[in-house]
Amino acid sequence: MSTFETRPRTASLLERAGIAPAETLNAAAPHTPLPNDPPLRTARVPAQRRNPLVALVHDGSAGAILGLVRDGMTAAVADSELALVLQSLPDEGCAPRLREFLRRYRPAGVVLLPPLCEREDLAVVCGVAQVPCVRLGPVSGQPGLACDERRAAADLVVWLVGQGHVRIGLVAGPETSPSARQRELGYLDAMADSGLDRGPALIVPGDDSFESGIEAGRLLLEISPRPTAIVAGNDEMAVGVLHAAAQAGVQVPSQLSVAGFDDTPLAVRALPALTSMRVPWGAMGAEAVRRIAAGAAPVPMAGFASELVARASVQPPPA
Incomplete structure (x- = not known):
């Protein structure tokens, strides 16, 4: 007879942080009625609760802009019960991957970074999942944060x-x-x-x-x-x-x-x-977190001021 040793499973990072995937959010131990228990009433099943996560979703092409937005969002979540996670979605199968991410982790909100903010199908995925979505950057005719x-x-x-x-x-x-x-x-x-x-x-x-x-x-x-x-x-x-x-x-x-x-x-x-x-990518990222934390409804494109920073690469042309 062969003997197999079963290794204990290592907890994932989200599990160690106390954040549960969607499959376990509504799990409960079965209830065994006691003799003196009152009759059970049929109650409306509550909606799945959301995890205290704000997901910054990008496609890996944003370069340094990603770091600026991340820093602004990190500062904003420091004063809240939310935690920031970064989720990279490659071009191929982007919408199905986002749908699966939302199903598994039920974040409190999603922030779409350019160029993903321009994709209407991703905003629709968030809407169907009833997950608030904030889009950073110019998006024609849609709610978002931009200058x-x-x-x-x-x-x-x-x-x-x-x-x-x-x-x-x-x-x-x-x-x-x-x-x-x-x-x-x-x-x-x-x-x-x-x-x-x-x-x-x-x-x-x-x-x-x-x-x-x-x-x-x-x-x-x-x-x-x-x-x-x-x-x-x-x-x-x-x-x-x-x-x-x-x-x-x-x-x-x-x-x-x-x-x-x-x-x-x-x-x-x-x-x-x-x-x-x-x-002001950092300020826009921080504002996105504040809106998600406050449960604010989408508003028309909110404007932020740009600022010219003059350095040594420019001077008047030669005479």
């Missing part, structure tokens, strides 16, 4: 014009991104209002990555006459432009000014330090 990115981009370009730049290039973000579209429209607005050339040669698409910033920067630096300033749709691409300039022997900022968007920690690590339009 006016079109106005912010226009303000950045107007400021560059005020520095004396009249030939300004743009490294745009993905065409499928509402946020990238708003930033490009802001650039176009400011160039038109200033009476400046905004021809297609001055706009090169990127995909929000450092590598696409390098490639777009190379293309813009080959234009004649060359731009005296380049705005990138995020800091990652702006740092790519800095690398392209260095490879081409173009000095920043004496020969070329470069500005980014979001003001992530990468901006202060760049050389030279990167001028960037700050989007």
Whole structure:
């Protein structure tokens, strides 16, 4: 006869924290009636209780923005009974994976980070599961938390014009991104209002990555006459432009000014330090937690103020 040794099962992280999956939330020991017990009354079965979790849901592409939102949410949950968890959902099977996550862990609320905030099917999944959902970033016609990115981009370009730049290039973000579209429209607005050339040669698409910033920067630096300033749709691409300039022997900022968007920690690590339009991602994350904790109903798009942070990567163009 063979003898098998049964190992004790190791508790999961959520179990050690006292957080139960959905299958166990309504479990109860069977009741054995005693002789003097009163007759049982039929009661309405209560809805499943929610676990004290706020889930920050992302697809792994948000880069430094994820860290800014996480830090803001972490500070906000410190004063509540909620705990923050991060859930990564890859593109493939995103909606079914979110549905299963909500079924198993019944969080108190979900915060969708760009670009997932743009997906209506994920908001529908949360609605069907009756889990509050807050979307961060521009979402056309839907409740969410964002700043006016079109106005912010226009303000950045107007400021560059005020520095004396009249030939300004743009490294745009993905065409499928509402946020990238708003930033490009802001650039176009400011160039038109200033009476400046905004021809297609001055706009090169990127995909929000450092590598696409390098490639777009190379293309813009080959234009004649060359731009005296380049705005990138995020800091990652702006740092790519800095690398392209260095490879081409173009000095920043004496020969070329470069500005980014979001003001992530990468901006202060760049050389030279990167001028960037700050989007208050941390404040938006904290507000999302407060709304979930208060059980606030969705409201129209709530606006947050952007702020220009000028650093060493911009100066007036050479005479």
